[in-house]
Amino acid sequence: xxxxxxxGGVRLIVRGDLEETRALLxxxxxxxxWRVHETTPARLDVETGSLRRTVLxxxxxxxxxxxxxxxxxxxxxxxxxxxxxxxxTVGRALGGVAGWxxxxxxxxETAELLTAQLRERGILLEAAPDR
Numbered sequence: 001x002x003x004x005x006x007x008g009g010v011r012l013i014v015r016g017d018l019e020e021t022r023a024l025l026x027x028x029x030x031x032x033x034w035r036v037h038e039t040t041p042a043r044l045d046v047e048t049g050s051l052r053r054t055v056l057x058x059x060x061x062x063x064x065x066x067x068x069x070x071x072x073x074x075x076x077x078x079x080x081x082x083x084x085x086x087x088x089t090v091g092r093a094l095g096g097v098a099g100w101x102x103x104x105x106x107x108x109e110t111a112e113l114l115t116a117q118l119r120e121r122g123i124l125l126e127a128a129p130d131r
Contacts, residue, residue, distance in 0.1 A: 009085035011130035021080040
């Protein structure tokens with residue numbers, strides 16, 4: 001399991017070009033209820049939950065706890081590198097210690113699901129923690 005501390009990420013290298021990878025990531029996150037924002041061709045910001053509810057209730061926002069992550073893409077020889085980043089380096093912290101714990105755990109679980117899906121599709125070339 002990936003680290004569930006106050007920030008983290010995973011670096012993945014997959015077969016496929018930038019456009020294909022961006023579409024695949026958008027599909028993956030959208031299917032799990034995340035909203036996808038394309039900020040540049042090489043970056044996607046994803047979020048889920050309710051910011052308003054999280055500000056009011058903190059970690060008690062339950063399944064509507066607000067989460068945000070950044071996906072940075074870059075073409076590399078033989079494929080595309082994905083940096084899936086979350087935590088203090090990519091956004092605000094809500095919900096105190098309990099909120100950090102909940103957010104880190106959910107981000108790590110999502111990264112593991114993404115890694116597993118890429119592996120099942122046979123396009124994952126490399127996976128490593130990214131800090």
